[in-house]
Amino acid sequence: MLPSARATLMAALDAGWADPQRLYTEARRARALLDQARELLADGLGVRPPEVSFLPGGPAALRAGLEGLRYAGRRRGARMVATAVEHSAILTTGRYHAAQADNPFLFAEVGVDRLGRVDLPALEDAISVPGTVLAAVQSANGEIGTRQPLERAHALCQRHDIPLLVDAMASLGRDPTPAHFDVLAGDARSWGGPAGLGVLVVPERTRWRRPGPASEVEHGRTDVEPVIAVALAAAEAWRQTRANRVDEAARSSALITRLREAAADLRDVDVVGDPDDRLPHVLTFSLLYVDGEALVTELDRRGFAVGSGSACTSSTLEPSHVLAAMGVLTHGNVRITLPLNAIAPTMEDDVDRFIAELPDAVAVVRAQLGASDL
């Protein structure tokens, strides 16, 4: 979280915000501040304030977006289409509904190419099936960085009169705000805000209806009241990140390019995702004959926090569904997500040191498995 967002959060908690639904002075003040936060976000997202709702976290917003489109389309059918690299909040919900109806046809997963980009002809085939009520395509993948062709995907959806749900959880604050969607979901963490705040954008033109009893909360799109201090902190982070976004993206992208080149110089490596048309701050690569968990631990020992999509690092012992869908190596996987400058001002030095130490760290874990000469 950005330091300024943290300061906002602490100050708002100290002030002890009242329930904005009440009528007394404190509550009115809370209401006004929440409205300000909403206006700030709406302005940045290019939509009107009533079209923006705060939900408890990005995945919750994404799932709500899906359920509302599905419910609004129920007279047309119940079939949903998503790319195979969507967030698990989409994939597990889609598979759940198909399983409940005992009809695998109700959830179609569209494949991606080796770079992780959706197969547009296959997407069009999938959404042209009668009974389809929505398509879900992310703006960019937070694991591999590859951007999706949203403009073209949206044009296909419009041609077939299918609403497009866009997951922007990885890109908001890092990339320009998506302009092509019918429902959009985001997470404040991607722009340096606190955990626990998602945004759901439902433009007035979109047919969307929340299943379940009517709610007065957040324009009827949830029944969970937002925590005002968290929403204010998210808005403060948005204000700062938006002001710095272009410089920030240029700086991150140059560092990722250097890291990408360093990774490609390793022996037996699969550097994953689109090298150019990608998020500015994400890099993923996989190494043959490397235990992903051991490499993450070895890098952590050297002071670097990285993620991994390898099976050995997941509780299910299944590899990342994104890497699997792309047909790239899943073991020995390392995922780097660069923090924002205000969070990590010494990032250039850290990247230099990482590049210097990476070959040795890889050699150490390969040697542990007796795989140095394969």
Add this chain to the structure above:
Amino acid sequence: MNEIEVDARGLRCPLPVIRLAAAARDAPDGTRITVLTSDPAARHDVPAWCRMRDHELVEITQVSEPAYLRIVVVVRSQPSNAAGGGSGSARSSRTM
């Protein structure tokens, strides 16, 4: 034609691919290697290894009761002289 079987059942990633690579290292060109594995990652990683090292993937068969995969590959080149290659975005198989 040479035939080798690598039974890697019960081993987790990356060990099945390491056992396969160790068998392939000393095998002549054209050797057919059958890998038995219960590791769910092997379904993705053996094909990726074939692509990165320019070997040939023949087939992947799911065997049930008890569940495991039977993967057949043909050794197409020695790692020591496999230079560059690989498709997609990555350089691979470079000798350090």
